[in-house]
Structures are given as structure tokens and as C-alpha cells.
Amino acid sequence: MESVSTQPHHPAHKSHELSAVTIRFCGDSGDGMQFTGSEFTRVSALAGNDLQTLPDYPAEIRAPVGTLAGVSGFQVQFSSAPVFTPGDAPEVLVAMNPAALKSNLADLVRSGTLILNSGAFTKQNLDKAGYTSNPMEDGSLAAYRVHAIDISKLTATALADTGLSAREIARAKNMFALGLMLWMYSRPMEATVKFLEQKFAKMPDVAAGNVKALKAGYYFGETAEIFTETFVVRAAELPKGTYRSISGNEATALGLVATSELSGLKVFLGTYPITPASDILHELSKHRNFNVNTFQAEDEIAAVCASLGASFGGSLGVTSTSGPGVALMQETISLALTVELPMLVINVQRGGPSTGLPTKTEQADLLQAIFGRNGEAPLPVLAASGPADCFDAVLEAARVAIRHMTPVILLTDGFIANGQEPWKLPEAEQLAKFAPKFRTDPKDYHVYERDPKTLARAWVRPGTPGLEHRIGGLEKHKLTGNVSYDPDNHEEMVRTRAEKVARVADDIAPLSILGPKSGDVLVLGWGSTCGAIQQAVQQLQAKGHSISAVHLRHLNPLPKDLGEILARFKKVVIPELNLGQLQMLVRARYLVDAQGIHKIKGKPFRVSELKSALEGYLS
Amino acid sequence: MTETVQSKLTRKDFQSDQEVRWCPGCGDYVILAQVQKMMPELGIARENIAFVSGIGCSSRFPYYMNTYGFHTIHGRAPAIATGLKASRPDLQVWVVTGDGDALSIGGNHFIHVLRRNVDLKILLFNNRIYGLTKGQASPTSELGKKAKSTPYGTIDAPFNPMHLALGAGATFVARTSDADPVHMTEMLRRVAQHKGSAFLEILQNCVVFNDAAFESFTAKDMRASRQIYLEQGKPLVYAGGTKGLRLVDGHPEVLDLASGKAPGEPMIWNEQAEVSAAFALSTCAAPDFPEPVGVLRAVDAPVHHILQESQSDAVRKKLGAGNLAKLLTSGDTWTIS
Numbered sequence: 001m002e003s004v005s006t007q008p009h010h011p012a013h014k015s016h017e018l019s020a021v022t023i024r025f026c027g028d029s030g031d032g033m034q035f036t037g038s039e040f041t042r043v044s045a046l047a048g049n050d051l052q053t054l055p056d057y058p059a060e061i062r063a064p065v066g067t068l069a070g071v072s073g074f075q076v077q078f079s080s081a082p083v084f085t086p087g088d089a090p091e092v093l094v095a096m097n098p099a100a101l102k103s104n105l106a107d108l109v110r111s112g113t114l115i116l117n118s119g120a121f122t123k124q125n126l127d128k129a130g131y132t133s134n135p136m137e138d139g140s141l142a143a144y145r146v147h148a149i150d151i152s153k154l155t156a157t158a159l160a161d162t163g164l165s166a167r168e169i170a171r172a173k174n175m176f177a178l179g180l181m182l183w184m185y186s187r188p189m190e191a192t193v194k195f196l197e198q199k200f201a202k203m204p205d206v207a208a209g210n211v212k213a214l215k216a217g218y219y220f221g222e223t224a225e226i227f228t229e230t231f232v233v234r235a236a237e238l239p240k241g242t243y244r245s246i247s248g249n250e251a252t253a254l255g256l257v258a259t260s261e262l263s264g265l266k267v268f269l270g271t272y273p274i275t276p277a278s279d280i281l282h283e284l285s286k287h288r289n290f291n292v293n294t295f296q297a298e299d300e301i302a303a304v305c306a307s308l309g310a311s312f313g314g315s316l317g318v319t320s321t322s323g324p325g326v327a328l329m330q331e332t333i334s335l336a337l338t339v340e341l342p343m344l345v346i347n348v349q350r351g352g353p354s355t356g357l358p359t360k361t362e363q364a365d366l367l368q369a370i371f372g373r374n375g376e377a378p379l380p381v382l383a384a385s386g387p388a389d390c391f392d393a394v395l396e397a398a399r400v401a402i403r404h405m406t407p408v409i410l411l412t413d414g415f416i417a418n419g420q421e422p423w424k425l426p427e428a429e430q431l432a433k434f435a436p437k438f439r440t441d442p443k444d445y446h447v448y449e450r451d452p453k454t455l456a457r458a459w460v461r462p463g464t465p466g467l468e469h470r471i472g473g474l475e476k477h478k479l480t481g482n483v484s485y486d487p488d489n490h491e492e493m494v495r496t497r498a499e500k501v502a503r504v505a506d507d508i509a510p511l512s513i514l515g516p517k518s519g520d521v522l523v524l525g526w527g528s529t530c531g532a533i534q535q536a537v538q539q540l541q542a543k544g545h546s547i548s549a550v551h552l553r554h555l556n557p558l559p560k561d562l563g564e565i566l567a568r569f570k571k572v573v574i575p576e577l578n579l580g581q582l583q584m585l586v587r588a589r590y591l592v593d594a595q596g597i598h599k600i601k602g603k604p605f606r607v608s609e610l611k612s613a614l615e616g617y618l619s
Numbered sequence: 620m621t622e623t624v625q626s627k628l629t630r631k632d633f634q635s636d637q638e639v640r641w642c643p644g645c646g647d648y649v650i651l652a653q654v655q656k657m658m659p660e661l662g663i664a665r666e667n668i669a670f671v672s673g674i675g676c677s678s679r680f681p682y683y684m685n686t687y688g689f690h691t692i693h694g695r696a697p698a699i700a701t702g703l704k705a706s707r708p709d710l711q712v713w714v715v716t717g718d719g720d721a722l723s724i725g726g727n728h729f730i731h732v733l734r735r736n737v738d739l740k741i742l743l744f745n746n747r748i749y750g751l752t753k754g755q756a757s758p759t760s761e762l763g764k765k766a767k768s769t770p771y772g773t774i775d776a777p778f779n780p781m782h783l784a785l786g787a788g789a790t791f792v793a794r795t796s797d798a799d800p801v802h803m804t805e806m807l808r809r810v811a812q813h814k815g816s817a818f819l820e821i822l823q824n825c826v827v828f829n830d831a832a833f834e835s836f837t838a839k840d841m842r843a844s845r846q847i848y849l850e851q852g853k854p855l856v857y858a859g860g861t862k863g864l865r866l867v868d869g870h871p872e873v874l875d876l877a878s879g880k881a882p883g884e885p886m887i888w889n890e891q892a893e894v895s896a897a898f899a900l901s902t903c904a905a906p907d908f909p910e911p912v913g914v915l916r917a918v919d920a921p922v923h924h925i926l927q928e929s930q931s932d933a934v935r936k937k938l939g940a941g942n943l944a945k946l947l948t949s950g951d952t953w954t955i956s
Contacts, residue, residue, distance in 0.1 A: 042951060045951070045953070046951055046953055048953060048955065191951075235955075237955075238955050239955070240955050240956055241954070241955060242948060242952050242953070242954045243952060243953050243954070243955065244948070244950055244951060244952045244953075245951065254946065254947065257941070257943065257946060258943055258947075261941070261943045266706055268702060268705065268706050270702055287941065287946065288930065288931045288934040288935075289931075289934045289935045289937075289938040289939065289940060289941045290941030290943075290946075291941070293705060293706065293927065293931070295701075295702070295705060297698065297701075297731075298698075298727055298728065298731040299727060301695065301698065301727075301728075302695075302698035302701070302727070302728050302731065305691070305695045305698035305699045305701075305702065305728075306698055306699065306701050306702030306705065307702055308691075308699055308702065309671070309689075309698070309699035309700060309701060309702025309703035309704075309705075309706070310702040310703065310705065310706035311702075312669075312689055312699070312702075312703055313702070313703045313706040313707035313710070314706070314707065315706040315707075317702060317706075331692055332692065332695065335691060335692050339689075425947050425948055425952070426947065427944075428943040428944035428947055429944070461707075462666065462667075462669050462687035462703075462707065462710055463666050463667055463687075463707070463709060463710060464666055465664065465665075465666045466666070467666070468665050468666055468685055468686050468687050468688075469687065469688070470635065470637075470681050470682050470684075470687075470688035470689070470690065471688070471689055471690070472681070472682070472688075472689065472690025472691065473690065473691065473692055474690065482637060483637075483682065
């Protein structure tokens with residue numbers, strides 16, 4: 001099919017209903033695959049599907065065109081039933097060039113649908129991707145349903161009379177692909193047309209060209225007789241409410257805005273750009289009409305220092321970073337915990353060590369968060385379990401920081417930071433407030449006098465008359481806060497700081513258990529693995545296995561009821577995207593022979609791989 | 620805005636109950652005394668003043684001031700003070716630092732605080748040595764300095780703090796010494812009055828590890844002939860008016876005014892002039908030139924927290940006051956009923 005009529009006619013396409021579909025868009029990093037995937041996701045969300053996404057892109061902004069290094073992908077699972085993951089393996093792969101095909105084909109399910117931009121399968125591109133023969137012709141794709149379409153040429157033909165440059169036309173081919181997929185999944189185009197017109201409002205020619213490419217793709221599907229069927233994925237039966245699609249980083253930023261509203265404090269974000277955390281700054285800096293302030297510092301050390309300075313001034317200091325940034329910040333975090341000021345450190349984890357895999361996900365900073373400072377330096381550590389959950393996790397972390405006068409580390413990761421899912425919006429009025437009570441009474445004030453229940457010291461804002469005081473990183477007297485080198489005082493302060501953090505557990509709600517309260521296997525998880533674990537465990541439960549799951553929000557201190565729950569199961573299995581960090585903690589703390597499932601590939605767990613690994617522990 | 624106090628405060632009101640623990644004879648005592656004496660003049664309530672420091676002998680300073688104080692970590696005081704000032708523009712925030720703290724480990728924060736013109740009063744106690752760690756070469760130690768860490772002499776060229784501050788875009792740069800408390804007080808006043816980053820280098824004697832480092836020009840009997848006092852609107856003369864300074868092609872030149880044969884007039888000092896004049900003066904050093912003391916530069920420029928507040932005001936004007944419920948439901952939403 002090299003030319004099509006732009007007049008739609010109505011061939012009889014059979015429409016099939018599906019409950020869930022996983023699509024992956026892939027191409028060069030300059031092909032706009034993230035944009036295409038996000039827009040398909042947005043339309044699916046508006047259509048009421050439950051969904052999750054997995055953007056997967058290289059650290060290089062524009063790797064050499066056509067190479068394997070430059071391939072960027074975006075996967076989305078959308079469904080009429082609850083979705084827990086972005087899908088194990090795509091059923092549909094849209095590959096814009098040979099390199100994209102080569103690096104993604106192995107993930108496509110057998111007999112899956114392949115949509116190839118045949119125009120990009122030139123000798124040169126095939127060579128760059130390392131193909132010695134053209135896979136479209138050599139039979140190597142026989143196991144799949146291949147639709148080879150010259151998207152490059154069809155887009156160029158459709159846009160020939162628009163006056164756009166060859167380069168602009170080439171860049172519009174992703175919209176052709178999007179239009180085709182919208183048609184295939186029976187989606188309307190209106191929302192996307194509106195979006196393109198807004199996005200390119202200042203360049204109406206480009207807007208019109210992209211809309212034209214989108215429609216050309218859509219009508220191509222409708223008209224060309226190579227597709228015999230379309231699909232419908234109905235709206236999911238989600239709980240009643242108003243929803244929006246949200247990524248973890250966006251939810252984190254909105255959580256910070258909500259924190260300022262609920263605590264009555266100014267939220268001061270001191271931060272330094274780092275992948276994959278920068279979007280938190282991008283989002284929060286838009287909302288300066290709230291009581292929030294953002295500060296792009298000269299480095300991570302200055303970022304966290306400025307945050308601590310803000311907390312000293314009576315604001316809530318926050319910093320957002322990734323593992324390498326935390327490594328630079330630890331000295332200041334240590335200072336924050338010894339001067340006992342609230343502060344929130346958000347670590348959007350990525351693959352490590354060192355620069356590692358900036359754009360890929362990992363959970364290997366847990367021990368860094370809990371132990372990575374000099375001296376006995378405990379602080380609360382929390383983790384978010386999904387994109388939307390980042391909002392709640394921020395509120396909980398901020399609440400703990402303020403109530404217990406301590407820095408708190410919140411762990412998210414690249415997977416949930418960039419991944420999207422529908423978020424059932426909370427009612428703003430119903431969110432619990434957590435305003436601090438600043439001390440203003442100068443009578444009998446002692447800087448390190450503690451609340452008998454939480455052991456937190458009082459927070460005093462500079463500017464309060466009669467309460468002038470000095471704090472610092474040197475060990476201080478247990479009551480007055482004056483510098484003290486007394487050995488007994490030091491031991492008491494070390495123990496008191498530890499006890500203060502331990503008492504955070506007093507407020508942790510009882511853990512909820514997915515499945516029976518006792519049995520053969522307990523799967524214990526934390527962070528972004530929540531969805532995959534939940535789905536794997538539910539599938540095994542459906543097969544009649546005795547298996548349950550618990551997911552942790554609080555990693556330090558651990559919830560008080562965790563020990564007795566672990567004891568009720570014959571085996572404890574801990575899947576993590578690291579070499580067993582929570583596993584090490586649980587073994588040490590509870591003397592339980594916990595087993596681990598480890599993956600360190602920069603990618604989240606697939607449900608299928610977790611399921612088969614867990615089956616090994618079931619008799 | 621910082622509130623003025625009704626009842627008059629005295630030097631004593633600014634002394635904390637902590638025993639001062641610097642070595643006997645340390646120049647830091649002089650500085651502490653002058654700061655405590657000068658503070659009441661400002662008419663600012665104690666509770667509206669904060670001293671922030673890093674690590675080093677100088678950084679113990681906040682413990683001795685009866686104001687709000689934060690003794691932080693090595694080199695980071697400017698960054699912590701930036702966050703404090705950004706979140707609390709109503710406070711007057713002072714940073715006390717040393718040559719190692721500000722120019723070595725904290726060099727990055729030092730230059731960035733100056734480029735941003737954060738409204739901080741920065742006092743750098745320069746003794747050209749590491750005191751608290753017991754006598755290693757510092758980034759202002761002279762080339763060839765023999766110290767514990769450099770028994771054969773340092774091979775690292777020193778920083779000139781004034782030059783560095785000017786290069787970083789500082790809007791206020793001044794210099795004084797612990798040997799001249801009257802001049803120091805005058806400089807502290809100027810620092811307190813400046814809007815934006817105010818940087819004062821204080822030549823400070825370390826009696827234990829680098830004694831008499833500045834004596835050749837700061838000693839009472841040497842000052843007149845070896846120092847030049849920069850005074851706004853006045854000619855650059857010293858040595859009892861027998862010598863003067865002018866700039867030739869941007870380079871300082873000593874004029875022998877006593878001979879009557881000087882090839883030109885001494886320069887009239889203007890602290891608001893092009894930065895090149897301040898640069899030229901900052902390079903004047905003994906023995907070939909008089910050492911400059913006084914205000915090298917004092918110019919008005921947009922101040923960090925004011926820019927930040929006006930930006931927030933502009934956003935509020937444009938978007939309206941923040942409304943959480945509205946924000947959460949903004950963008951594409953759908954309802955399941």
C-alpha cells in the first residue's frame with residue numbers, strides 16, 4: 001500500500017472487545033516516542049481505562065540516529081480491569097526503524113502484532129542496527145503479524161502541500177503512527193487534535209501539519225485493507241470519583257503543594273537537576289502562587305543546605321534528587337538529624353553505583369538511606385509504591401518530619417517517577433492537616449527539652465523574642481544544647497536520637513495483608529514493586545496456593561506488627577530490584593530466614609517472572 | 620522588614636552565656652568584641668538576627684552571640700544562610716567564615732552566593748592558615764609557605780579573597796584588620812547597611828600557627844606607610860600624604876608626591892566606579908604597593924530575596940492565590956459515577 005485515498009470509506013472491519021492490551025512504541029530518541037506514548041495514554045485514560053506506563057529511554061538526548069543506543073520506548077498497558085503494572089510483554093509493537101525493532105522484538109509476545117515503518121528499513125539503517133538481511137523480507141518475523149507500512153512516505157505525501165520543511169514533515173511521522181493506533185483501538189481523535197493545536201499554538205503550520213499526519217494515520221487504518229479488525233477496550237470499573245492521569249514526579253510535586261497547605265508552612269524546595277528527579281522541580285516551580293518556593297542551587301550540597309537553612313527559619317525544607325545526589329547530601333542530612341530539624345529528602349532512585357543508569361530504575365539505595373551517614377545517624381525512611389501513591393507518601397513523610405523533628409528520606413524510583421496511572425483525586429478538604437506548633441514561650445526554655453511522647457524537641461522560629469539560641473553539629477548537652485564533650489552525655493544523646501526515630505513506629509497503622517493472615521509463603525515488598533507483586537500473588541492465590549503479600553511504606557523504623565506477621569508464615573520471600581537490601585535488614589532484625597528474588601537490569605519486575613520465581617517456594 | 624527595637628540594647632545584650640574558647644591573644648576576640656559593640660547601633664532586635672557559620676576557629680562565633688545562631692558544617696554556611704534568608708527575608712543574616720571554610724571547601728557556595736547577591740553579611744576571618752586542624756597551609760597561604768602539611772613550602776598559588784569576590788560579582792567588597800578595631804567597626808557598619816551580599820575580609824592574626832602574618836603592614840607604626848585607606852570621594856594617598864596611587868592602563872602606580880615631580884594626580888576613590896578599578900586596587904600588595912583597606916566596591920544591584928518575592932507576587936497576580944482543590948482537578952480529568 002503506497003498511496004491511499006484521503007476520503008474515508010467504510011470497509012467492514014470486525015471490532016473485537018479486549019480486556020487489556022499492552023502496546024510499546026519505539027523509535028529513535030528524536031522520533032517523539034515518549035510524546036506519542038504519553039498522548040495515547042492520555043486518550044486511553046480519558047476513555048476510562050485503568051492503565052500504567054513504562055517510559056524507557058536512553059540517557060543520551062540524541063544518540064546517533066538509527067543506532068541501537070538511541071532507541072527510545074514507551075510501553076502502556078490499558079485495561080477494562082484493574083491494572084497493576086505496565087504489562088509484562090507488549091502484544092503490539094510499533095517500531096519506527098530497524099534499531100527499534102532489533103532492541104525490542106524479543107519482548108513482543110509470540111504472534112503479537114508488529115507495525116513497522118518500512119520506509120526506515122533502508123540499507124543504511126539496517127547496517128546501523130546490525131542486520132545483515134532485511135527482517136521484513138528474510139522470514140525472521142514469521143511468528144508475528146507484521147504490518148509493514150511506509151509511514152515516512154505516507155506522512156510526506158499527506159503533508160506535501162503544507163509548506164512544512166522536509167525536517168518538520170519527518171518529525172510528524174509519529175503522529176501518523178499515533179493516528180493509526182487510535183483507529184485500531186477505536187479511540188476518538190478530538191482530544192489529540194485539541195492538544196496538538198494547543199501545544200503548537202505559536203506555530204499554526206506545525207499544528208496543522210501534525211493534525212493532518214494524525215488524521216492521515218487514522219484514515220489509513222480505516223481505509224487500507226491490510227487491517228481486518230479493530231479493538232475495543234472498555235472503560236474500567238474503577239471506584240467512583242474524579243480521576244486524572246499522573247506520573248510519580250508530578251504526584252510528588254503536588255504532594256509538596258498539599259504539604260504547604262496542610263501544614264501551614266512554606267515549602268522550600270532546594271534542589272539540583274538530576275535524572276530522573278528533575279521533573280519534581282519543573283512541576284513545583286510552576287506553582288509559586290502557593291506558599292512554595294523553589295531554588296535551583298549550585299550543587300546538591302548547596303541544595304540540601306539551603307533546604308536545611310529554610311527549615312531552621314521555620315519553613316519545611318525539601319530536596320529532590322537521585323542516589324548520586326544523596327551521596328553528596330549525607331553530611332548535611334546528618335547535621336539536620338543532630339540539630340533535630342524537620343526536612344524532607346526525596347530520592348528518585350536510579351541504577352547505580354556512581355553515574356550508573358541515569359534513566360533506568362533500581363531499588364538499590366535503601367541501605368544508603370538507612371545507614372549511609374557517619375556515626376549513629378538514624379532517620380525515618382519511607383517509600384512510595386506507585387505513581388499516584390507518591391502524593392500520599394509525600395504527605396506521610398512530611399507529617400513524620402514535622403511531628404518528630406527529624407529529616408526523613410522518601411524513596412521513589414525512575415519507574416514510578418516517570419510512569420503514569422489514573423489517580424483518583426482526593427477531596428482537598430478531607431486531607432488531614434498537620435500544622436506544627438512553634439514554641440513561643442520563653443519561660444524555662446531549653447533547646448533540647450523533649451516532648452515526653454515523641455522525644456521531639458520544640459521548633460522555634462528565629463524572630464521569636466526571648467528564645468534566641470544556638471544549634472550546631474557538635475555534640476550538645478542533652479537539655480541546654482550547649483556544646484558538650486561529656487562521654488555519658490554523648491551516649492545518652494545517641495540513644496535518645498535512636499529512640500526518637502524508633503518511636504515513629506508508634507504512629508504506623510497496622511499492616512494490611514493481601515490474602516490469608518498465615519500460610520506457606522509471605523511475599524514482602526517495598527516501593528515500586530507493589531503492583532507486580534500484588535498481581536503475581538493474586539494469580540498464585542487463584543491457583544489455590546497458600547501465599548500472601550505485605551507491602552511496606554515504612555522502611556525505618558519498620559512497623560511494629562511486622563515481626564509477628566513474618567512468624568505466621570513458613571517462608572518469607574522478598575523481591576527487590578537490588579541484591580537483597582530489605583532482605584538483609586529483615587534477616588538481621590527478625591532472625592528470619594528470608595529469601596530474596598533479585599533483579600538488577602534497570603527494569604521493573606514482570607509479573608510472569610515474579611510468578612515463576614515465587615512458584616519455586618510453593619510446594 | 621527587620622523591626623527596630625524600642626529599648627536600647629547594649630554590647631552586653633549580644634554576649635551569650637558561653638565561655639569564649641579561642642586561644643589567648645587570638646584576633647577573633649577583637650572581631651567578636653567589635654561586632655558585639657556595633658550590633659546595638661543597628662537598632663535591630665536580637666531575635667531578628669541570625670549568625671550562621673561553617674567549621675573552623677572563626678565558625679565558633681555564633682555560640683558567643685546572643686542571637687539566633689547555627690554552627691553548621693565545613694564550607695556550607697553560605698548555602699545554609701541562603702535558604703534561611705530566602706525563607707525568612709525579615710531576618711538579618713550574618714555568615715562568619717574563614718579562609719579554609721570559605722575559599723577551599725566552600726569555594727563553590729562562596730562564589731554563588733555572591734553572584735546571586737543574597738542579602739548576607741559575610742565576614743571572612745583570613746589568617747592564611749588552618750588553625751582548628753593545627754597548622755596546615757590554607758588557600759590564602761603565600762606561595763612557598765612552610766606549614767605542617769607543606770614542610771618544603773606550598774606550591775599552590777594563593778587566592779586573593781577580594782579579587783575572587785569581585786570576580787564573582789560581589790556588590791560589596793571591603794577589607795579591614797583585627798589590628799585596627801576603629802576601622803573594623805566602620806567597615807562592620809557599612810556591611811550591615813549594604814543591601815545584598817556584603818563581603819568583608821578581616822585580616823586576622825593566628826597567634827599559634829601563623830603569628831604576625833600581617834604585622835609588616837597592620838602594626839600600628841606601619842599602617843600609615845604600608846596601608847592605603849580607601850575612602851569614598853577622597854584621593855588615594857598614604858604615608859602622610861607623601862605617596863599616592865593612580866591607575867595607568869588599569870595598573871596601579873605609586874606616585875611620589877613629596878618630590879613634587881609626580882607624573883600625575885592620585886586617583887579619587889569611587890567605590891561605585893567600574894569594577895576594573897576595584898580589581899586593580901585588590902591586587903595591590905606589600906612590599907611594592909600599599910595594602911588596601913576600606914571599601915573596594917559598593918554598588919546597588921537586584922537582591923535575591925526581593926527578586927524572588929516579586930516573582931512570587933507576579934505569579935500570584937497572574938494565576939490567583941493558590942487553591943489546592945482547583946490545582947488537583949486541573950488538567951484532563953474524568954469522572955466515574
